[in-house]
Amino acid sequence: MRKRRLGRTELMVSEVGIGGLGIISNILPDRQAGVDTVRYALDRGMNYIDTARGYFDAESVIGLAIEGRRDEVILSSKSYLRSGALAYRDLETSLATLKVKKLDMFQVHHVQYKSELEQVMAPKGALEALETAKREGLIDHIGITSHHTRVLAEALETGRFDTVMFPFSPVEHEGFEEIYRAAKRFDVGIIAMKVLSSGRLTAVEEAIQFCLAHDIAMCVLGCTTREHVDRDIAAAEAFHELTEEQKRNLCSQGAGLAEGFCRRCRICEGLCPMKIPIADVFRCEDYLILNATYARNEYRALERRADDCLGCGQCEMVCPFKLPVRQGLQRAHERLNRGKFEDMAVNFLHKVKLYDLARKAYFSLGGKLPER
Ligand code: SF4
Ligand code: SF4
Known part of the structure; x- marks a missing residue:
């Protein structure tokens, strides 16, 4: 797999990487299926895994998958929590769940509003705690993620973040220039997420190529199965530079596909x-x-x-x-x-440790994986 430099982290990341939300056990027949997908992706040359405290059991699935293979992986997790003490505790939980001593990266997750960014940046806020963790050697780099491009650009202008991750696709690209300018100023590594616009884009190759045609480091995709891994890698390997006109064409096709799609500009x-x-x-x-x-x-x-x-x-x-x-x-x-009753049933099955069995029964009776 071709690799690109992730900004000032100097890490070399595969052009496509694994998103943890795709391998959680409650969308797969069992936990082992997620482990297999991650191991297969590593075998095929993906070297970046993005997960989060909030992604159900993704961290423990990944922890199992990377046992004995830690040095093959650039590993990143993230926390929703804004207070320093709580974000630091989340980091400790991530380390324990992933069964590693150190993370390559920890991100402040989903910072949507200016008020949230202020909490993150405040004394005793999440950023200060993560900078302490960095000095202590628990993490190497600090990133930020959001769907809100203006908030991200403002965060990057502080120069305190090493990476940034946000939705980017032929459908959703408003605000890219603003983030890009701020990121380039501080040599911040750029990661695209929601590359398939939450499943709206079925033209996977075009969507990945659109992203890679921009000056970004990589795309994170929610690979659930081996087929997804193969498809994403094939798309990245087929990458060739696009002309400005080709990019514009993809954007207008994307706009057509995305009828009724909220671009999260938040003007309303x-x-x-x-x-x-x-x-x-x-x-x-x-x-x-x-x-x-x-x-x-x-x-x-x-x-x-x-x-x-x-x-x-x-x-x-x-x-x-x-x-x-x-x-x-x-x-x-x-x-x-x-689905309140459905959730109650799921929680009960987890509690009595019958959830995996019930999932297996569901799939053996013809239950299907969700389409990407
Ligand atoms: S609904 Fe609101 S956030 Fe979504 S695209 Fe329209 S103005 Fe933007
Ligand atoms: S219709 Fe009015 S109240 Fe409802 S979401 Fe729109 S602005 Fe808000």
Whole structure:
């Protein structure tokens, strides 16, 4: 696999890497299936694994997969927590769960709003704690992830982050230039995520090539099976430089494919009298395709939800993509608010240690993996 330099970390990363949310055991027949996918990806030359405290059992699956192979992997995890003490504790848990002494990278996860960035950057905030962890030798580098390009650009301008990860695809590329300028100034390593726009883009090769045609280090993809690994590697290996016109063509094809897709620009949220995190509601709905329990948990954790909508329509007046936001919120709420009994059953099965058995039965009776 071809490798690229991950900015000032000086790490050489494979052009495509493994995203931890794809190998969690509740979307696979069992935990071993995730272990096999990760090991297969390493065998095929992927050398970067991105995971998170919030990705169910991804860290323990990866911990099993990399046993005896630590030196083949550039390993990164991340935490949602903003206070220094809690983020540091999350890092310790990640190290223990992944069964490693050190991580190549730890990222501040999903920093969506300026107020969250302020918490991260404040004295005794997450960043200060991670800088301490870096001095102590628990991590080598610190990264930040978000869907909010303006917040990311502001974070990068502090010069305190080594890497940045954000959604980037032919469908979702607004704000790239702003992040790119800030990243280049401080030689920050750029990682693309949501390259297939949460499963909307089925033209995998074109999507990966679009990303790699930009001056980024790599794409992280949620590989669930060996077939996904093969497909992503084939796309990266077939990469050739694209002309500006080819990039523009891909963008306009992407725009067509993404009809009704919220680009998370958040222009509408500033006008919403109920302060509904509209882009986050749609993000949670997108997760349903990958993992319904994860999607619903994320949705329940939002401070305001779609059923708080007053129907005033202010959001639709400013949405540059002319999305029918009210209708979309109603649909998202209906889809995300289901399944309480299903979740209770899943939790019970976990508790009585019968979850893996039940999953196996589900698959042997014809249950299917979600499409990517
Ligand atoms: S609904 Fe429209 S304005 Fe609001 S975040 Fe999505 S794309 Fe942007
Ligand atoms: S229609 Fe609903 S989501 Fe849109 S601005 Fe009004 S209250 Fe907010």
